[in-house]
Amino acid sequence: MAPSDCFPVPNPGECFWQAEPHELNDFRSTEQLPEHADIVIIGAGYAGASTAYHLLRDHGEKVKSITILEARGACSGATGRNGGHLRPDFYGHIPTYVDRAGVRAGAEIAEFEISHLHAMKKVIEEENIDCDFTLARSIDVWCNEEAANKAKAVYERMKSLDLEYMNDVAFYTGKNVEGICGVKGALACASFTAGTMWPYKFILHILKSSLATGKVNLQTFTPATAITPGTEGGFTIETPRGKIHAGTVIHANNAYVAGLLPEYEKNIVPCKGICCRITVPEGTTAPLLNNSYINRTEDNTLSYLIPRPDGSIIVGGASSKFRPFQDQWYNNVDDSVLIDSAKDYYEGYMQRTYRGWEDSGARVDKIWTGVMGYSYDSNPHIGAVPGKDDQFILAGFNGHGMPVIWRSAQELARMVIEKVSFEETGMPQLFKTTQFRIDRALNGQESDGDILGTGNFPSTKP
Numbered sequence: 001m002a003p004s005d006c007f008p009v010p011n012p013g014e015c016f017w018q019a020e021p022h023e024l025n026d027f028r029s030t031e032q033l034p035e036h037a038d039i040v041i042i043g044a045g046y047a048g049a050s051t052a053y054h055l056l057r058d059h060g061e062k063v064k065s066i067t068i069l070e071a072r073g074a075c076s077g078a079t080g081r082n083g084g085h086l087r088p089d090f091y092g093h094i095p096t097y098v099d100r101a102g103v104r105a106g107a108e109i110a111e112f113e114i115s116h117l118h119a120m121k122k123v124i125e126e127e128n129i130d131c132d133f134t135l136a137r138s139i140d141v142w143c144n145e146e147a148a149n150k151a152k153a154v155y156e157r158m159k160s161l162d163l164e165y166m167n168d169v170a171f172y173t174g175k176n177v178e179g180i181c182g183v184k185g186a187l188a189c190a191s192f193t194a195g196t197m198w199p200y201k202f203i204l205h206i207l208k209s210s211l212a213t214g215k216v217n218l219q220t221f222t223p224a225t226a227i228t229p230g231t232e233g234g235f236t237i238e239t240p241r242g243k244i245h246a247g248t249v250i251h252a253n254n255a256y257v258a259g260l261l262p263e264y265e266k267n268i269v270p271c272k273g274i275c276c277r278i279t280v281p282e283g284t285t286a287p288l289l290n291n292s293y294i295n296r297t298e299d300n301t302l303s304y305l306i307p308r309p310d311g312s313i314i315v316g317g318a319s320s321k322f323r324p325f326q327d328q329w330y331n332n333v334d335d336s337v338l339i340d341s342a343k344d345y346y347e348g349y350m351q352r353t354y355r356g357w358e359d360s361g362a363r364v365d366k367i368w369t370g371v372m373g374y375s376y377d378s379n380p381h382i383g384a385v386p387g388k389d390d391q392f393i394l395a396g397f398n399g400h401g402m403p404v405i406w407r408s409a410q411e412l413a414r415m416v417i418e419k420v421s422f423e424e425t426g427m428p429q430l431f432k433t434t435q436f437r438i439d440r441a442l443n444g445q446e447s448d449g450d451i452l453g454t455g456n457f458p459s460t461k462p
Contacts, residue, residue, distance in 0.1 A: 001331045003262035006255075006270065007223055008071045008371075012335045015081045015368040016277040016314070018073075022204040025073040029217040033242045037067035037217065039416065040237055040246035042224050042260065043253035044070035046079035046199065046401055047394045049207040050409035051250055056213050058410065059417040066216045067244060068207075069237070071223035071253075075203040078254060079401070081335070081370030083275050083304050083316050085292055086120060086195035087138050088113035088403045090169055091158045093378055096455065098161075101430060107163050109428045113403040114165055117195055120406055124202070127209065131201040132309055138194035138292040141183045144300050148173070148188035155190060168192045182355050183295060196292050196306040199402070227260050227391075234390070248416060251385070251393045254401070255333065255373035261393070266441040267381060268396040269451055271374045272329040274339050275316030276346050276367035277308075280360050286311035287356040295353060303349070312365070318345045330452065335371050343367060372399040376441035376449040377457065381433035382408050383415065383422045392416060393433055404431075 018025075039055065041048045048068055055063050070076075090110055098106035117135065124133050142148040155171045171190045172180050181189040210216045219241075226238040227249060234247045251257050255270035280286045289307035296302050303317040322329050322341040329339055350362040375381065375396035385391040394412050397404055411425035422432045440457055447453035 001270075001333070003258040003265045006257075006259035006265075006333060007225075008077065008256060009334050009336050010072065012072065012076055012081075013338065013368050014366065015370075016366045017084075017198060017200040018076065018080050019366075021073065022075075022200070024204055024207055024211075024218065024220075025076070026220050027074065028219050028222075029211065033219060033222070033239065033244045034065070034067055034217050036245040037065045038063065038246070039066045039248045039250065040224075040235075040244060041066060041068045041250045041252055043077070043251075044068050044074045044207065044218065044220065045077045045252070045254065046075075046203055046405045047252035047254060047409060048250070049075070049203045049210070050406055051252055051394060051412060052210045052216055053206045054410040054413040055417065056210055056215060058413055060213065060215070062417050063215060066210075067246070068216065068218045069222050069224045069239060069244075070218070070220045071256075072221060074207060074218065074220050075200050078370045078372050078399075079203055080200040081275065081368055082199055082399075082402070084196050084199055084306050084314050085138075085304055086117065086197055086402045087292065087294075087304075088116065088192075088194065089400070090114075090165065090192050091154055095154055095157065096378070097430060103161055105428070105430055107161075107165075109430060110163070110165055112407065112426070112428050116403040116406055117193060120195070123206075123406075127205065129202055129205045131198045131205065133195060133197045133202075134309075135193065135195050136291055137191045138294070139181050140190045141181050141186050141293060141295045142188045143183070143185040143296060143298045145187055147296055147300055151188055151190070178355065181293075182289070183293075183353060184355055185298060191291070194292055224260060248390045248392070250412070250416065251391065251395060254395045254397060255371045257373065257393060257395045261385065263438050263442070264381065264393075264395075266444075266446075267376050267438055268373045269331050269376075270333045270371045271451065272332050272335065272339055272369050272371055273316060273399060274318060274322070274342050274345075274367065274369050275314065277365045278313040278315060278346065278350055278362050279365040280311065280362050284361060286313075286362070287354070287360060289313070289354070301345075313350060313362070315346060315349060318342045321345050326452075333371050335369050338367065338369050372397070374398050374451045376444070376451065377437065377455070378450040379430045380404060380408070381437070382412060382427060382431045383433045385433065386435040386438065
């Protein structure tokens with residue numbers, strides 16, 4: 001797919017989280033586009049809404065005007081279609097980052113992600129946001145013996161590095177594992193603190209809060225199609241509804257950044273995933289699950305799962321089922337069509353996976369797909385766009401944006417307003433977008449990158 005085609009399709013499939021569209025879904029602050037905004041944010045999802053919120057909350061006296069351009073409805077992309085899992089990475093990709101850039105580089109990513117649990121809990125309580133937020137334990141489960149042994153070795157390695165955050169992890173093997181996690185055939189499991197929530201409600205709340213300041217103009221169903229330097233400085237942004245001039249542009253449209261920044265074509269690739277809601281028959285009570293999960297079956301099919309307060313289950317993943325069919329998910333922006341090779345995987349999932357669910361009658365109530373931005377080296381691209389003054393990027397979250405974006409947006413706002421360097425922020429250094437990273441993907445092979453291949457590219461420089 002060429003960068004010129006890297007834009008959202010106009011007709012995304014139905015999704016449980018958005019079954020009742022928020023009042024801001026098709027909102028336009030003004031009938032016509034403003035002629036100018038000091039800051040234009042591309043995208044009204046998690047990254048765009050969070051950046052606007054932090055610009056106003058932390059730097060409101062210095063911000064005169066923000067316009068948010070959204071190609072479809074507000075929060076209709078990946079954030080509004082994800083699994084609702086606020087789950088930091090303790091030891092999943094962290095060992096890879098340690099190998100590539102050293103212990104400190106890996107640890108600061110884990111610590112940054114973990115800090116989101118309390119940062120988001122704080123804002124949810126302060127703003128009284130109704131988004132079904134819970135703070136509980138997340139359980140990793142391995143049902144394959146080789147995978148369980150490898151997981152145990154990784155756990156022991158991470159513990160040996162004396163990383164304080166690993167004290168929150170409990171790892172179990174032996175005959176009682178099934179009884180601890182409730183998953184049939186479990187050979188090992190681990191648990192640590194994580195959160196669950198209704199992301200769509202959270203984002204629309206903070207977006208509404210930002211609009212209430214009077215400094216934000218939201219324009220939904222208004223895709224930005226081109227950006228060119230303005231004749232008297234700044235930028236001219238073209239849309240099907242006209243043009244707007246901006247002093248600063250923030251690219252917060254994740255999987256679709258290559259549409260306006262073609263240099264990111266190989267760095268951030270749109271990749272589809274699948275998710276669904278499972279319910280039990282009306283009038284019956286679902287067996288209780290208190291924890292969120294990452295389950296790996298005997299054939300190493302991975303699923304992420306959260307229980308909902310209403311007794312329903314949100315579960316998705318199953319990438320091993322569709323990964324061989326590259327055209328169905330890779331470099332694909334069509335979230336109006338399910339992934340055919342995985343669309344039936346979750347029928348009967350709870351009955352075959354969890355003890356006590358055999359006679360529950362659980363079934364898939366709604367299933368959908370979403371488009372995520374996967375990066376060549378598994379790290380997001382955040383900061384000043386190389387070679388383009390006054391343009392910034394916050395994108396490429398690999399389906400893992402929930403414990404990354406909130407505080408990244410806060411730090412990016414500092415870069416925009418206070419003109420601090422990336423190194424002066426509190427973000428992990430591996431998140432910085434650089435010409436080195438851009439060129440590495442552009443000049444490298446897909447088979448050497450993390451999305452399709454081995455990750456066999458030159459080591460990331462600390």
